[in-house]
Amino acid sequence: MNINKNKLSYYAQDFGALIALILLVFGISILSPEFRTFNNFLSLLRQSSINGLIAFGMTFVILTGAIDLSVGSVLALTTVLCASMITSGVPVGIAMILALLIGAGLGLVSGLLVTKGRLQPFIATLITMTVYRGLTMIFSNGKPISKLGNSAILKFVGKGNIFGIPIPVIILVVIFIIFFIVLNKTTFGRRVYATGSNWKSARLAGVNIRQTKTIAYIISGTMAALSGLILLSRLNSAQPTLGMGYELDAIAAVALGGTSMSGGRGKIFGTFIGVLIIAVLNNGLNIVGVSSYYQDVIKGLVILIAVLSDRKR
Amino acid sequence: MKIEMRGICKSFGQNQVLKDAGFSLQSGEVHALMGENGAGKSTLMKILTGVYTKDVGTILVDGKEVMYKNPQEAEKAGIVFIHQELNVVFDLTVEENLFLGKEITTYFGFCNNKAMREKSEQILAMLGVKIPTNMLMSELSIGQQQMIEICKALMVDAKAIIMDEPTAALSQSETKVLFEVIHNLRKRGVSIVYISHRMEEIFELCDRITVLRDGGYVGIKDIPKTNMNEIVKMMIGREIGERYPGREFNTGKEILKVEGLTKKGIFENINFTVHAGEVLGISGLMGAGRTEIMQAIFGNLSYEEGNIYIDNKKCTIKNPEQAIDLGIGYITEDRKSEGLMLEESIQKNITLTNLGSVSNKIGVINKSTEDDLIAKAIKELHIKCFGPQHECHNLSGGNQQKVVFAKWIYTNPKILILDEPTRGVDVGAKKEIYNIINELAQKGVAIIMVSSELTEVLGMSDRIMVVREGTIRGIITKEEANQEKIMTLATGGIIE
Structure with missing residues (x-):
């Protein structure tokens, strides 16, 4: 019962993943001169923005003690809808805003299934994941939507730069800062943690559990839609199969960051580190020339080691 | 079973929770263990039953020095700890709970439900409680669940049972049943260590009382020869005066x-x-x-x-x-x-x-x-x-x-x-x-x-x-x- 020891283990939660990240970056840097270039680091960060935004949203949901499997499908559906709006003449800016709102709405549906429908989060979002993917196929006829024209706004979101820094990276960092403040400095953040830590106690303390969870899902859906827009901009077309399996990378990043899967404990900073670890692995192993089959095995092992080292004794 | 614990010390990190604590148990007695929260009662009993290991001290069971490495070893020796948080599986029936991990099997390795049911009923009857053995644990009241825990102790032929705050969640009538069961056990020569904060119960039920304070041994008393004030004084090391402080009674609207x-x-x-x-x-x-x-x-x-x-x-x-x-x-x-x-x-x-x-x-x-x-x-x-x-x-x-x-x-x-x-x-x-x-x-x-x-x-x-x-x-x-x-x-x- 030593408070210093408690504090240390408290911070070790972040540092464990951070140390793993630093070791990985050093290790791959030694192996590959290509990896250790400034440009590669920038493109690595840009690549991580897709998974990063989804994982940030996922962090809220997991902190409340739930899970959101539907993010990949939300991404696909919003992207396809956005693309078809653009091709049918809706101004690009408006189509993008609508896509974000639709993402929020799709998250809301998952949230309501969990809170009002009293379905288990896993089942509820398994349902929405399946249905949203099906809707994506229906809307797109199973074919990619391209010919999105030459809109400057659309290009800017995925391909633009400010002072040489890619816009997706800037979006990622800005969202991180906002969410960091929300989780650590606001009453809503406290409610999120309380809901996941002990919902009975939180309810008796006057926390609206349902509302808190629902908002977490809305955040998650919105973030999935936002990363969909970045993808749309980069690919200049909307594939109906987009985002398959993205929920797993996001959950892995959250777990790597030391967030408890049963909720109540964890940090958005940890998620950020988790996202970077996955990005470094993807990028670095490619550059070093590890076959993609081995990449998955290595990724799994890294997650295992990170989670084991986080475990409280 | 006679148990004697002497000079037990235990630290967790820098925090010494037991210093020179002692305890002794005669066979067939109900022995209260009292002390404020944090006095070291549970720790002492966890050391006896092999949950924790002691740093210093001796434990004698029937005159022989022992040190159990885990609760299973203690159980084999006949010492069972019934924790405050009951250790039952809610989605299994009473008999499945009783035989969990020690199922009676037939020659082919299938469960012998009939034999298990008979044995369960026997043990329940021994305690004089009526609970259908095919009921789900989740359908039982907390008091009944506790009875099942005691049955589990009897299944391993316990000679000493440690109960940690057994009445904390029981109703008055359930408490009464529990006390009868404890009397029965005592008659059969089973020794009971009874940890509780409820003074009234201890004076009703127990033969002797050991008081711990700040991880150390304070004293042992025969219940008939002591009174509540004396025990309270031993526990806190000072008089607390009135148990219920007075208050001006002036009711408003x-x-x-x-x-x-x-x-x-x-x-x-x-x-x-x-x-x-x-x-x-x-x-x-x-x-x-x-x-x-x-x-x-x-x-x-x-x-x-x-x-x-x-x-x-x-x-x-x-x-x-x-x-x-x-x-x-x-x-x-x-x-x-x-x-x-x-x-x-x-x-x-x-x-x-x-x-x-x-x-x-x-x-x-x-x-x-x-x-x-x-x-x-x-x-x-x-x-x-x-x-x-x-x-x-x-x-x-x-x-x-x-x-x-x-x-x-x-x-x-x-x-x-x-x-x-x-x-x-x-x-x-x-x-x-x-x-x-x-x-x-x-x-x-x-x-x-x-x-x-x-x-x-x-x-x-x-x-x-x-x-x-x-x-x-x-x-x-x-x-x-x-x-x-x-x-x-x-x-x-x-x-x-």
Whole structure:
């Protein structure tokens, strides 16, 4: 019962993943001169923005003690809808805003299934994941939507730069800062943690559990839609199969960051580190020339080691 | 079985929890082990049963020195520890629980259900309790579940059984059954170590008592040759004076009125009022519906009929948020699963009910306001901790309960509902909690206190409402009330 020891283990939660990240970056840097270039680091960060935004949203949901499997499908559906709006003449800016709102709405549906429908989060979002993917196929006829024209706004979101820094990276960092403040400095953040830590106690303390969870899902859906827009901009077309399996990378990043899967404990900073670890692995192993089959095995092992080292004794 | 523990020391890190503690158990005796929370009772027994290893000291069982490496070894030797948190699997039946991990199998390795059922029934009969062995554990009352735990101990042919606060969650009638079972066990030569905070029970049940204080041995007494005051003095090392501190009784205006509150099958036609500065005690047996009535008033349980008036205004309370907005606070009977986020800090726990007062309009928390609030709470309620970041699972029961009180006091409630406010709290901390209750009443808070401890209800309340099977059996004033009257009403009798 030593408070210093408690504090240390408290911070070790972040540092464990951070140390793993630093070791990985050093290790791959030694192996590959290509990896250790400034440009590669920038493109690595840009690549991580897709998974990063989804994982940030996922962090809220997991902190409340739930899970959101539907993010990949939300991404696909919003992207396809956005693309078809653009091709049918809706101004690009408006189509993008609508896509974000639709993402929020799709998250809301998952949230309501969990809170009002009293379905288990896993089942509820398994349902929405399946249905949203099906809707994506229906809307797109199973074919990619391209010919999105030459809109400057659309290009800017995925391909633009400010002072040489890619816009997706800037979006990622800005969202991180906002969410960091929300989780650590606001009453809503406290409610999120309380809901996941002990919902009975939180309810008796006057926390609206349902509302808190629902908002977490809305955040998650919105973030999935936002990363969909970045993808749309980069690919200049909307594939109906987009985002398959993205929920797993996001959950892995959250777990790597030391967030408890049963909720109540964890940090958005940890998620950020988790996202970077996955990005470094993807990028670095490619550059070093590890076959993609081995990449998955290595990724799994890294997650295992990170989670084991986080475990409280 | 004779057990002798001498000079036991144990430290966790820098924290020495046992220093030169000792204990001895004769065969066929019921031996009380008492001490404030944190005195080292559980640790000492966990060392005996191999949960922890001792740093120094000797343990003799029937004259031979032993050191069990794990609870299984202790069990094999005939020493069983029944923990406060029962160790049962709710989705299995009684017999499946009894034989879990030691199923009787047929020649081919299939379960021999018939043999297991017969053996289960035998053991249940031995204790003189009637529980169908094919019932699911989740369908049993807590008292019955506890009986199953005792049966499990008998299955391994236990010669010494350690019970940690066995009556904490039992009703009066269940307690009675438990005591009969313990008497039976004693007759069969089984020794019992009985850890409890309830003085009355210990004097009713036990032969001898050992008192621990601050991890050390204080003394051993024969129950017939001692009295409660002496034991309390041994436990805390000083006189605590009156168990229930006095309070000026000056009731103000009516704050809460409950009219015809009904939820069919749970409670019916509940009518009562509480005034400012008054403590309304609520007595009754476990399962009488007391907690449910309170939960309904707090909006955590729906009701079908009836009205609630606060300050003479009719209110609809659909959830705890609304109740809190109307000035109600609720301290739950289940501190660990409902009262606190155990893994979280004192600060996060106390702030949760006070989020509105430490944040601005858009919900950003003002750190210095929050820090001030927590510092004030820790100081005013004498919460023993390393600081605001101390996690609640590391606190003693009494200090945990003070954190729960702190959650509500600073919301400035008009009405404060206390459900078993001193359960699992040691004598010293109990008195501090009584003082807190009195201070609140003095400030004009209307207090409703549900309690299963008769002396507590009698000592603290201005009026006492007795509930039986979901209905009010009577409301009596402090002056007319005594233990007999309350028990008569609670068990269905009538006072002439």
